[in-house]
Amino acid sequence: xxxxxxxxxxxxxxxxxxxxxxxxxxxxxxxxxxxxxxxxxxxxxxxxxxxxxxxxxxxxxxxxxxxxxxxxxxxxxxxxxxxxxxxxxxxxxxxxxxxxxxxxxxxxxxxxxxxxxxxxxxxxxxxxxxxxxxxxxxxxxxxxxxxxxxxxxxxxxxxxxxxxxxxxxxxxxxxxxxxxxxxxxxxxxxxxxxxxxxxxxxxxxxxxxxxxxxxxxxxxxxxxxxxxxxxxxxxxxxxxxxxxxxxxxxxxxxxxxxxxxxxxxxxxxxxxxxxxxxxxxxxxxxxxxxxxxxxxxxxxxxxxxxxxxxxxxxxxxxxxxxxxxxxxxxxxxxxxxxxxxxxxxxxxx
Numbered sequence: 001x002x003x004x005x006x007x008x009x010x011x012x013x014x015x016x017x018x019x020x021x022x023x024x025x026x027x028x029x030x031x032x033x034x035x036x037x038x039x040x041x042x043x044x045x046x047x048x049x050x051x052x053x054x055x056x057x058x059x060x061x062x063x064x065x066x067x068x069x070x071x072x073x074x075x076x077x078x079x080x081x082x083x084x085x086x087x088x089x090x091x092x093x094x095x096x097x098x099x100x101x102x103x104x105x106x107x108x109x110x111x112x113x114x115x116x117x118x119x120x121x122x123x124x125x126x127x128x129x130x131x132x133x134x135x136x137x138x139x140x141x142x143x144x145x146x147x148x149x150x151x152x153x154x155x156x157x158x159x160x161x162x163x164x165x166x167x168x169x170x171x172x173x174x175x176x177x178x179x180x181x182x183x184x185x186x187x188x189x190x191x192x193x194x195x196x197x198x199x200x201x202x203x204x205x206x207x208x209x210x211x212x213x214x215x216x217x218x219x220x221x222x223x224x225x226x227x228x229x230x231x232x233x234x235x236x237x238x239x240x241x242x243x244x245x246x247x248x249x250x251x252x253x254x255x256x257x258x259x260x261x262x263x264x265x266x267x268x269x270x271x272x273x274x275x276x277x278x279x280x281x282x283x284x285x286x287x288x289x290x291x292x293x294x295x296x297x298x299x300x301x302x303x304x305x306x307x308x309x310x311x312x313x314x315x316x317x318x319x320x321x322x323x324x325x326x327x328x329x330x331x332x333x334x335x336x337x338x339x340x341x342x343x344x345x346x347x348x349x
Contacts, residue, residue, distance in 0.1 A: 019081075019091055020054060022105050026079045026093055027129060029058050031137040032147045048127055059135035067124040074115055076126065082118070083125035091127075094118070168254035179309025180253065180260075183302060187250035190298040194246055197239035197291045201225055202340065209291070216288040224289035229280055236337050238277075242295050244333035245270070249302075252325060261314035262321035264306035266329075267299065274299050 020040040024031045039057060043050040048064035055062050067073060073082065079095050082104075096103040102118045104111055137143060165184070174180040196209040200221050213221035231237055249266070252259050274296040281288055306312045315322075 018108075019093075020051070022093055022108060023055075023079075023081065023129065024058060024060075026095060026105065027060065027131045027135075029060060029131050029135045029137070030140055031058065032140070032143040034147060034150075035137055035143045048125075051127070052129075055129060058131075058137055060129050060131045062127060062129040064125065064127045067126060070119050070122060070124045073119065073122065073124075073126060076128070081127035082122040083127075084121045084123070092122075165254065172254070172257045174253070174257055177309060179305045179311070180257075182305045183263075183309070184250065184253060186298050186301050186305065187246050187253065190246035190295060190302075191243065191250060193291055193294050193298070194239055194242035197221075197225075197295070198237075198243055198336070198340070200291065201237050201239045212294075213290050216290040216293060220287045221289040221291050223287045224281060224285055224292060227285060229285070236333055237340070238292070240333055240336045240340065243336055244329050246298075248325065248328045248332050252328070256321075259321040259325065260306075260309075260311045262319055262325055264311040265315035265318065265322055266325055267302050267306055268312065268315075270299050271303060 018037055018040050021031070021033060021036045024036060039054050043054050048062075052062035052064070073080075073094075074097055078097060079093055081091050081093050083091055093105040094102060095105060097115065100114050100116075102113050102115055104113070104118075169175045169180070169184075174184075196206060196212065199206045200209055200213070209221075213219075225237075225239070245266075249263055252263060277292060277296055281292065303312075
């Protein structure tokens, strides 16, 4: 069967997409993401009847139809939901039919196809809804306030982090050195990239990570992370190692600036791995992981910052700070490793 997802032009994914949420958005019914997601999960029977009962909470009346002649679908006023199979997730939301061109939503993505492909892919089951004048989510005002405060927590957390970063730079005298600005910035960037790598390792969908991974080679990150080489000693994922490295390095820089020479030495010890990683991706796997390459590049940028900042020259003789940092890296790595199965289990539940 020629599926409408073949040779489509894709658009932007709707935020926190779900069939119920997308449908309410298309109908223009005011709603919040969290309540709608909870309502969809609470549908006892994944049928049109259960879906219509969920819509009744919003003041939306619905009706499902089985068309004996699928071509009648082209005369039905949009929007409507058409049942399909396979990779479209079972249903698409048809939003416009203009001549031979069809616009629709599938799994939160805006796409286009032709009427022929639409008719071939759909089985004739369609779903129509009628939103009343006062249709909206129950207790919408309360839910919007809760949603606002939930989103605000992230911004407050970011402001607190920035304030602490500035405080650490001033009180520890880090602002006097140009190199420390770049070291902190690279550590922050590396921490974010390894956070995306951790999510990829857990198969947690992240649109930013998917877009980033496609820069060098589409699907390269997933392929590399699926190899045995993505495990350090077969136990720790390189994403966990990277997250531990950048988090400990950043905190040590901010809290114990005297450890900068030891941080430089730790960074120097990591460089042979970067060479091996690039070699492995180029000649063994023959696939490129954009996130992995970014991490390797970050380690080399840090090296030059430590070098030109004069911190590498101060790393010898080796001080006790070097060994304390090693213990800290190992401790955080073990903690992240123990946390990974719990996060994966929660995500799948």
